[in-house]
Amino acid sequence: MPDAATLTRTLLSVRDLHGFYGESHVLHGVNFQVAEGEVVTLIGRNGVGKTTTLRAIMGLLDRQQGSIQVAGTELVGLRPDKIARVGIGYVPDDRGIFASLSVEENLMLPPVVKQGGLTVEEVYGLFPRLKERRKSQGTKLSGGEQQMLSIARILRTGANLLLLDEPTEGLAPVIVQQIGDIIRQLKAKGFTILLVEQNFHFASTLADRHYVMEDGKVVDMIPNDRLEAEAEKLARYLGV
Amino acid sequence: MMELIGIPPQALFGQLLLGLINGAFYALLSLGLAVIFGMLGVINFAHGALYMLGAFVAWLLFQELGVGYWPALILAPLVVAAFGVVLERTMLSRIAKMDPLYGLLLTFGIALVVEGLFRHLYGVSGQPYPVPDALQGGTNLGFMYLPTYRAWVVVASLAVCLGTWYAIERTKLGSYLRAATEKPQLVQAFGVNVPLLVTGTYAAAVALAGFAGVLAAPMYQVNPLMGSNLIIVVFAVVVIGGMGSILGAVITGFGLGLVEGLTKVFYPEAANIVIFVIMAIVLLVKPAGLFGRTT
Amino acid sequence: MVAQHTDPMPAKRPTMAVAPGNPERPLMILAAVALVGLIIAPFVVYPVFLMKALCFALFACAFNLLIGYVGLLSFGHAAFFGGAAYVTAHAAKVWGLTPELAILLGGLSAGVIGAAIGALAIRRQGIYFAMTTLALSQMVFFVCLQAPFTGGEDGIQGVPRGSLFGLIDLNNPYAMYFTVLAIFAGGVWFIYRIVHSPFGQVLKAIRENEARATSLGYDTAKYKLMAFVLSATLAGIAGGTKALVFQLATLTDVQWQMSGEVVLMTLLGGIGTMVGPAVGGVIVVMLQNYLATTTLPATVVIGLVFVACVLLFRRGIVGELAHRLKIRL
Numbered sequence: 066m067p068d069a070a071t072l073t074r075t076l077l078s079v080r081d082l083h084g085f086y087g088e089s090h091v092l093h094g095v096n097f098q099v100a101e102g103e104v105v106t107l108i109g110r111n112g113v114g115k116t117t118t119l120r121a122i123m124g125l126l127d128r129q130q131g132s133i134q135v136a137g138t139e140l141v142g143l144r145p146d147k148i149a150r151v152g153i154g155y156v157p158d159d160r161g162i163f164a165s166l167s168v169e170e171n172l173m174l175p176p177v178v179k180q181g182g183l184t185v186e187e188v189y190g191l192f193p194r195l196k197e198r199r200k201s202q203g204t205k206l207s208g209g210e211q212q213m214l215s216i217a218r219i220l221r222t223g224a225n226l227l228l229l230d231e232p233t234e235g236l237a238p239v240i241v242q243q244i245g246d247i248i249r250q251l252k253a254k255g256f257t258i259l260l261v262e263q264n265f266h267f268a269s270t271l272a273d274r275h276y277v278m279e280d281g282k283v284v285d286m287i288p289n290d291r292l293e294a295e296a297e298k299l300a301r302y303l304g305v
Numbered sequence: 306m307m308e309l310i311g312i313p314p315q316a317l318f319g320q321l322l323l324g325l326i327n328g329a330f331y332a333l334l335s336l337g338l339a340v341i342f343g344m345l346g347v348i349n350f351a352h353g354a355l356y357m358l359g360a361f362v363a364w365l366l367f368q369e370l371g372v373g374y375w376p377a378l379i380l381a382p383l384v385v386a387a388f389g390v391v392l393e394r395t396m397l398s399r400i401a402k403m404d405p406l407y408g409l410l411l412t413f414g415i416a417l418v419v420e421g422l423f424r425h426l427y428g429v430s431g432q433p434y435p436v437p438d439a440l441q442g443g444t445n446l447g448f449m450y451l452p453t454y455r456a457w458v459v460v461a462s463l464a465v466c467l468g469t470w471y472a473i474e475r476t477k478l479g480s481y482l483r484a485a486t487e488k489p490q491l492v493q494a495f496g497v498n499v500p501l502l503v504t505g506t507y508a509a510a511v512a513l514a515g516f517a518g519v520l521a522a523p524m525y526q527v528n529p530l531m532g533s534n535l536i537i538v539v540f541a542v543v544v545i546g547g548m549g550s551i552l553g554a555v556i557t558g559f560g561l562g563l564v565e566g567l568t569k570v571f572y573p574e575a576a577n578i579v580i581f582v583i584m585a586i587v588l589l590v591k592p593a594g595l596f597g598r599t600t
Numbered sequence: 601m602v603a604q605h606t607d608p609m610p611a612k613r614p615t616m617a618v619a620p621g622n623p624e625r626p627l628m629i630l631a632a633v634a635l636v637g638l639i640i641a642p643f644v645v646y647p648v649f650l651m652k653a654l655c656f657a658l659f660a661c662a663f664n665l666l667i668g669y670v671g672l673l674s675f676g677h678a679a680f681f682g683g684a685a686y687v688t689a690h691a692a693k694v695w696g697l698t699p700e701l702a703i704l705l706g707g708l709s710a711g712v713i714g715a716a717i718g719a720l721a722i723r724r725q726g727i728y729f730a731m732t733t734l735a736l737s738q739m740v741f742f743v744c745l746q747a748p749f750t751g752g753e754d755g756i757q758g759v760p761r762g763s764l765f766g767l768i769d770l771n772n773p774y775a776m777y778f779t780v781l782a783i784f785a786g787g788v789w790f791i792y793r794i795v796h797s798p799f800g801q802v803l804k805a806i807r808e809n810e811a812r813a814t815s816l817g818y819d820t821a822k823y824k825l826m827a828f829v830l831s832a833t834l835a836g837i838a839g840g841t842k843a844l845v846f847q848l849a850t851l852t853d854v855q856w857q858m859s860g861e862v863v864l865m866t867l868l869g870g871i872g873t874m875v876g877p878a879v880g881g882v883i884v885v886m887l888q889n890y891l892a893t894t895t896l897p898a899t900v901v902i903g904l905v906f907v908a909c910v911l912l913f914r915r916g917i918v919g920e921l922a923h924r925l926k927i928r929l
Contacts, residue, residue: 123494149496161491165483173477174484175495222496348727399911405727406673407910410867413860414906421899534738537856541735544728574746581739585720588732592723 076101076226076257077122082131082141084114084121084281091117093281094131099226104248104258106268109278110304115261116158118278119228122259123155124148135226150178154219158230158261162203162211169199172218179223191247192217209240216247227251230261241267265303277302317570318449324566325559326455326524329462330356332558333517334539336469337510339548343486344506347397347408353536354419355511357529359385359518361423364434364527374437378519385515386508393507398500416533423529431526458520465516466555473551482506541584547597557595626927627874634875638781647777648845653885654784655842660865660877662834665791667863668872669800670827671807675730676717676737677835677862680710682854683740684836689756689849690749699762699770703783703840710836711829713740718828722821737859744854755850759843776845783841787834792874794830803827835862857899864902867909870919873929879918 077099084092092114099105107115121129124145133140135151149155154175163171172188172195189196192213198206206214212232219227229248233241241264248258248271262268268275269292277285279302287295334352341349349355362381366372372380392415400407436454443452473479485492485499493499518532525531546557561580568579575582587594641650659681666672688706691697697705717740721732744750751757761770770776794800805813806820813820843849852858861884869880887905891898909916915923922929 125490125494144498144500145490145493146496146498149494155491155494157491157494161488163484163487165487166480170480174480174492176497178496219495342727348731396907396911406730407914409673409675409727409730410863411907411910413863414903414910417860417899417903417906419903421897421901421903425897425900533856537734537738540731541738544724544731544735577742577746578739581735581742584732584735588720588723 074101075099076103076136077259078132078134079118079122080132080134082118082121082129082133084117084126084130085128086117087127091126091281092121092129095121095278095281095283097276097283097286099257099259101257102252102255103274104252104260104272106260106262106272106275107278107283108262108265108268108275109302111263113278114281115278116230117281119155119230119259119261122148122228123153149175149222149224152179152224152226154222154224154227156215156219156227156229156232158234160211160215162206162214164202164204166203167199168195168201168203168206168214171203171214172199172221175218175222177222179225181225182223183220185221188217188220191220191250209236209243212236212240212244213247216244220251225256227256227258228261229258231263232260233262233264233267245270265299312570314448315450320566320570321563322449322451322455322459322566324563324569326458326562327565328559328562329459329466330517330521330535330558331539331542331562332466332555333462333513334535335542335546335554335558336466336551337513338539338543339551339554340469340473340482340510341507342548344482344489344503345393345397345401345408346405347400347412348405348540349507349511350409350412350536351392351415351419352412352511352514352539353532353534354416355385355389355532356514356518356521356535357423357532358388358419359515360434360522360527360531361427361518361529362515363519363522364432367434368432374435374519374523378516381519382512382515385518386512389508389511390504392511393504397507398503401503416536420529420533427529429528429530431528431531434522434527436523454523458524461520462517463559465513469513470551470555538580541580545580545584545587545594547594549594550596553596626925627929630875630929635785638785642774642777647773649885649889651777651780651845652842653882654780655838655845656862656865656885657878657881658784658787658841659835659838659862660869660881661788661791662831662838663862664866664871664873664877665794665834666827666831667866668877669795669807670803670824672722672824672828673730673863674721674733674828674831675856675859675863676721676733676735676740677832678854678856678858679717679737679740680714680832680835681839681842681862682849682851682858683713683744684710684839685843685849685853686744686750686756687836688840689759689843692762692844693756693759694749697762698766699764699779699844702762703837703844706840706843707833707837710839711833714829714832714836715825718825718832722824722828734856734859737854738856741851741854741856744851750849753851755848756843757848759847759849761844761847770844780841780845783837787837788874788878791834795874799823799826860906861902864906864909866916867914868905868916870916870922870929873916873918873922875929876916876918880916883917 075098079095079097082092082095083090095118107118109115120126122133122140124140124143129141131141135153138151140148140151166174194210195214195217198210216232232244245267252258260268260272269289272289274289275287276283277287285302287299334356338349338352341347359381362384363377366377366380396411397408400411440454440457443450473482481492481497481502485502489499542558542561545561546553561583565576565579569576663677666674684706687709688702691705692699692702717733717736720736721729724732745752761776763769764779768775770779802813802818802823806823810820839853865880865884866877868883869878870876888898891901918929
């Protein structure tokens with residue numbers, strides 16, 4: 066498998082990752098790498114283990130084996146709070162907005178884990194709508210606003226590796242476009258982003274590379290500039 | 306001397322004050338139960354025993370070391386909190402992901418052990434605890450005589466209840482607590498040490514029970530069984546109020562204390578059961594409880 | 601035990617351990633052996649101890665009908681056990697009823713109290729159900745403390761055992777013993793029949809998944825209430841019998857500690873097993889008898905057993921045995 070990530074500095078490296086929920090074995094040896102400053106997607110059909118891979122990186126499965134390294138630190142075996150403090154920001158698939166917290170409290174919730182995060186004013190600059198609604202209850206926001214809040218709150222923390230789980234799911238096209246713009250701006254600011262996406266068209270406008278997952282494994286890697294050429298293979302993977 | 310509906314006002318207001326004081330204890334204890342339930346998913350049956358422990362620690366500090374009321378008001382809750390840390394770390398954390406009913410059974414067992422131990426060591430007769438000098442005496446308000454210590458108990462517990470509400474609803478730490486009540490895993494994935502937060506919450510909530518115990522010590526005698534009947538009434542208070550709201554727990558606690566006090570004036574035979582009767586009515590009319598969000 | 605929606609944290613919580621199902625044969629053999637043993641027992645062991653153990657064993661089996669087969673944790677069963685003891689004692693002493701009628705009346709009144717408490721408690725689920733039953737049973741306690749016929753702190757003493765059907769004098773310890781044994785065996789047989797009836801199947805469906813039972817068209821509230829009333833009635837029969845054995849009805853039997861004890865007996869023996877609660881009941885009575893002869897504080901030891909059961913031994917003795925041997929007991 067050709068791997069562009071080896072050419073520059075690797076930030077995230079996942080090797081032979083196995084994951085379990087209770088007795089059921091859900092990840093069967095996942096391998097992939099993400100270089101610093103890259104935007105990389107995990108794509109594949111429903112239920113192939115994309116979300117589970119992100120949860121495994123955060124240490125949220127019942128059990129995981131193999132190796133997950135971020136900037137040389139081994140994450141397997143660490144508690145989720147220690148993993149976050151390596152410098153990872155996580156946007157879960159359900160957005161994870163807290164109903165008992167105001168928008169501002171949601172935004173300020175994740176503790177600063179590293180130097181160099183955005184200031185609150187910079188975050189509000191990226192998401193002016195959140196500033197207007199900062200006194201509202203978190204879950205009173207619209208779906209798109211909740212998604213933005215979910216992304217906004219991990220930008221303050223200094224995390225430089227962002228795990229985004231389907232940030233466009235269920236959102237109107239115009240909102241999807243806004244989120245795309247934001248991710249491009251984040252990339253320009255030097256964030257490294259691992260993105261789980263179903264919306265392949267959306268992913269192709271942002272990502273450098275795409276890892277294809279099937280049955281709890283990474284089965285292929287397609288650089289974004291090879292997409293046209295590999296379109297047929299990709300269609301087979303995604304079952305479209 | 307004027308009379309209200311055939312009741313001398315001294316008796317009426319005296320009972321109302323007692324009701325308010327009982328209500329203060331209901332509020333302090335049900336508040337702690339609600340916070341623990343939110344974070345640990347456990348109904349802490351040991352809460353009454355830990356209230357008793359607070360009173361006993363104060364009494365022992367006085368008896369054995371000559372430590373007075375004011376230091377005890379801080380020290381006893383700290384001792385109870387330390388005991389709570391041990392309980393949470395060694396036992397409750399081990400059943401964290403199981404059916405909440407196991408938590409009820411476990412803490413019931415703990416309550417038996419703690420109460421049984423004190424009963425074994427000190428018998429069932431109450432131990433007197435003196436009212437601190439600064440709070441001796443009282444004031445004649447004209448319509449009633451107000452003992453200073455009782456006024457202090459109402460004020461202190463109200464202040465602690467409101468302080469707890471503020472800490473949970475208005476501070477950064479409180480936002481961690483509320484968030485972890487909703488989605489503990491995600492909060493931990495943000496870098497918050499949730500297991501520590503859980504231990505701290507349990508310790509703080511049982512410290513409230515210990516604090517209530519110290520407040521109670523000079524009024525009621527310090528007795529190994531002082532918490533066991535109280536906890537059942539507090540359960541009823543929790544069923545009536547629902548555990549979704551901190552302020553709801555406080556209001557329900559004080560309100561039911563007052564109702565109980567009034568019952569003592571007008572129909573003393575029913576004073577012991579009035580809260581249970583109210584609970585039955587609430588279950589019929591609004592099963593989720595007055596401030597409940599879910600069943 | 602209950603997959604209810606009371607839980608604010610949707611973490612995966614294993615339900616209360618229930619022994620796996622397999623052939624019935626070992627159970628039948630065990631029942632036969634136990635019955636033979638119990639028939640010989642009074643000639644070897646002090647009969648009053650045996651009768652006490654049988655009363656509590658039946659009480660625990662009645663309690664288990666609810667927790668083991670419907671998944672409802674009642675923390676108020678003392679109200680039925682102790683309440684019935686008062687009614688039986690009063691009926692035998694003041695009204696001069698024959699023992700079988702007095703016990704029956706005790707059981708029926710426990711069923712009536714059970715219908716009232718059950719109807720209120722099943723409006724809440726899980727942990728709230730437990731707290732509600734506890735609070736309501738405490739109300740029964742206060743009524744027993746204050747009502748004119750219960751004798752307050754003294755209770756009802758000197759209850760005559762009378763003659764069974766007016767024929768057999770129960771002051772003979774063996775006659776009393778075999779009466780108690782018959783009541784125990786009848787009660788357990790009745791529970792066995794309930795559990796293995798179509799009604800019992802619906803109860804188990806509710807325990808496994810109440811929402812699904814509802815969607816299958818069962819009025820789950822009605823089934824839960826029925827089970828509650830049956831459990832309360834049987835607990836009452838156990839309590840009434842105990843009142844005749846000891847010729848005494850006191851506040852001890854109606855106190856919340858008693859509700860806790862029956863939970864412990866069931867947990868120790870094995871929730872959801874047929875014989876576990878009876879075994880647990882006998883062990884707890886033996887333990888209490890032993891502790892009474894020592895200076896050890898009984899409450900502390902009982903509490904420690906409770907803690908140990910929850911932390912280390914959730915299947916209980918019989919449940920663990922059944923699990924190891926892969927049979928149903």
